[in-house]
Amino acid sequence: MVAYSLDLRARSVAAVERHIGSKRQSADVFGVHESFLYTRLRQQRDRGASAPLPQGGGARAQLSADPLRQVPAWVAATPEATRAALRAQLAKKGRVSVSLSTLGRGRPALGRSRKKSPRARPQPPPPRAPPAQRSQRRGRGKTGASWTNAAAT
Numbered sequence: 362m363v364a365y366s367l368d369l370r371a372r373s374v375a376a377v378e379r380h381i382g383s384k385r386q387s388a389d390v391f392g393v394h395e396s397f398l399y400t401r402l403r404q405q406r407d408r409g410a411s412a413p414l415p416q417g418g419g420a421r422a423q424l425s426a427d428p429l430r431q432v433p434a435w436v437a438a439t440p441e442a443t444r445a446a447l448r449a450q451l452a453k454k455g456r457v458s459v460s461l462s463t464l465g466r467g468r469p470a471l472g473r474s475r476k477k478s479p480r481a482r483p484q485p486p487p488p489r490a491p492p493a494q495r496s497q498r499r500g501r502g503k504t505g506a507s508w509t510n511a512a513a514t
Contacts, residue, residue: 365393370411374401424467428455432467 373391377384377398388395401411428451435450436442442450444464451457451464 364413365397367412369393370401373398374405374411377402378405423459423463424451424457428457429467431455 369391373387373393376382376387376390381387382390384398385395388398405411431454432447432451435447435454439446444461447464448459448461451459
């Protein structure tokens with residue numbers, strides 16, 4: 362749905378209220394659908410303004426402030442605990458049943474990262490074997506024969 366400007370809303374409603382043509386003609390002039398005008402007129406009549414309503418509040422958080430404050434202490438006590446273990450602890454001690462996704466979304470609010478140690482240096486890759494040993498491990502040499510047969514000839 363296109364977000365219409367406040368100016369267009371006000372001008373279209375004013376044109377209909379001044380009886381400048383029919384509602385269908387006014388809708389054509391302003392380039393909107395006729396139902397848009399009916400909706401704006403109903404809003405004007407009910408609320409006194411044709412401005413859009415504010416955005417809704419969304420769903421209520423399952424993990425409220427009180428149980429969320431207890432989670433850092435549990436994590437500090439058992440740093441290797443998984444989300445499933447924390448979820449079980451929340452259900453047992455906090456009396457709150459939440460999903461694993463909810464715990465994951467609550468992690469930034471606790472100041473925790475997804476990784477255990479964000480400052481840890483990456484481990485270097487293991488050393489590679491020389492080219493001759495790599496082809497020998499695969500079981501074929503340069504010609505496709507085994508190395509033992511190639512050495513004997």
